[in-house]
Amino acid sequence: MNEASQRTASRRAGWHRSLHMRLALCLIAAAVAAVLIHLTLTLWPLPQLLQSMGHEAPGTWSAAAVGLTFLLMLPIVWGLASLLLMPLTRLLRALESTVLSYRDGEFGSGIAADPPGGLAELSTLTRLHSELGLALREQRRHLAQRELLLDTVVQNTPVALLLTDANERIAYANIAARQLMDQGRSLAGRGLEDLLADAPEDLRLAFAGAQDGLFSVMQDGQEERYHLSMRDFRLQGQPHRLRLLRRMTKELSRQEVASWKRVIRVISHELNNSLAPISSLAHSGAELSRRGMHDRVPGVFASIGDRAKHLHQFLAGYASFAKLPAPVLTPVDWRPFVESLGAHYPFALTGELPVVPGRFDEAQMEQALINLLKNAHESGSAPDGVSLSVGATREDWRIEVGDRGPGMTEAQLSQALMPFYSTKRGGSGLGLALAREIAEAHGGRIAMGHREGGGLWVAITWPRS
Secondary structure, rough: HHHHHHHHHHHHHHHHOHHHHHHHHHHHHHHHHHHHHHHHOOOHHHHHHHHHHHOOOOOOHHHHHHHHHHHHHHHHHHHHHHHHHHHHHHHHHHHHHHHHHOOOOOOOOOOOOOOOOOOOHHHHHHHHHHHHHHHHHHHHHHHHHHHHHHHHHHOOOOOEEEOOOOOEEEEEEEEHHHHHEEEEEEOOOOOOHHOOOOOOHHHHHHHHHOEEEEEEEOOOOOHHHHEEEEEEEOOOOOOEEEEEEEEEEHHHHHHHHHHHHHHHHHHHHHHHHHHHHHHHHHHHHHHHHOOOOHHHHHOOOOOOOOHHHHHHHHHHHHHHHOOOOOOOEEOHHHHHHHHHHOOOOOOEEEOOOOOEEEEHHHHHHHHHEEEEHHHHHOOOOHHHHHHHEEEOOOOOEEEOOOOOOOOHHHHHHHHHOOOOOOOOOOOOOOOHHHHHHHHOOOOOOEEEEEOOOOOEEEEEEEEEO
């Protein structure tokens, strides 16, 4: 039997449950009842009963009988309507109950696809409602499985994940975050400010900032380096902030070994490029002297001197990085210091300069900032996109250099402070590394990250005292 034949047979079998049929039967029953009541009042037996009692029906009895018939029909019609709508009322109550269950997240309840005494016209609605409940149950089951898988992955990832709400209260933290922030104890519902009260200073400063960057903390007597990235988004209509802390110590150690291998290759290449011409020129000078061509010997010695000078300058750059002297801290007025930087590379000064003089090694800090400004100009940024700002908190000085270049990838950003690492072709990779050494020699640190609107920022901070 095909589907059309099944539907026809179903309609024939349920003709007595059709809303139209029930309505027709109710109308017929109401009409028959009205006729019978009217005949009872006008023909028999009420007129004969009145005559037997010696009363005659008044002349207006027919009109009164119509009104009385109407009054007597009201409860009958009400009862028939209630009987007609009873299945629909039961179905609506069942629908209301299941909808309330769905709102509360309970999808186990449902409605029979073909309830006893139901209306045939509503069978499709009940069937679709049951299918909806089944689909919601399946979706919830799959969603629960996916959430379990996602939670397992997030909880066991080595990246520390911390989710806070608009009030900076922790909404979610995985195992790595709990280990880093409070020795594995639960963090849910705790305030971030209270949690960071006893945390290392570098960790507090990194969380207080609004930009991604690298920082170091001391754990178990060893320095651990982390990369912090932050993302803001809305969850269930409320603003949230996601912080990801990635431990970079092992990766940076591998990069450090790779950097030393790279510098050995660079120095070997540069030495060979200088020593080979020097050896050749020395041989040529000896041959010219043997032949008595003494007038050409000074030119040979001049070429040898040029190559030796170039080699000396090359090695001096590496030596200055390897033998950085201890800084001599002296009070420094900010305005002449900043103006001297502008004589090397132009920049736009952002904000006001502090009135209180800084305390640092002027020569070393100037060299570090010149390197940062040089990198900013060589990043591809427009000259007017390079900026410098000087700020102060109650505890630290902070100088930030920004550019509007193409920026770096996360992988490049994590390696940028390593010695001899450079994203520029032919770069020595010493600029940022030297700035980092100078910052750390002052008891501070250097951090860098993506600048809002494009480009990078690099900041040096060190204690005021």
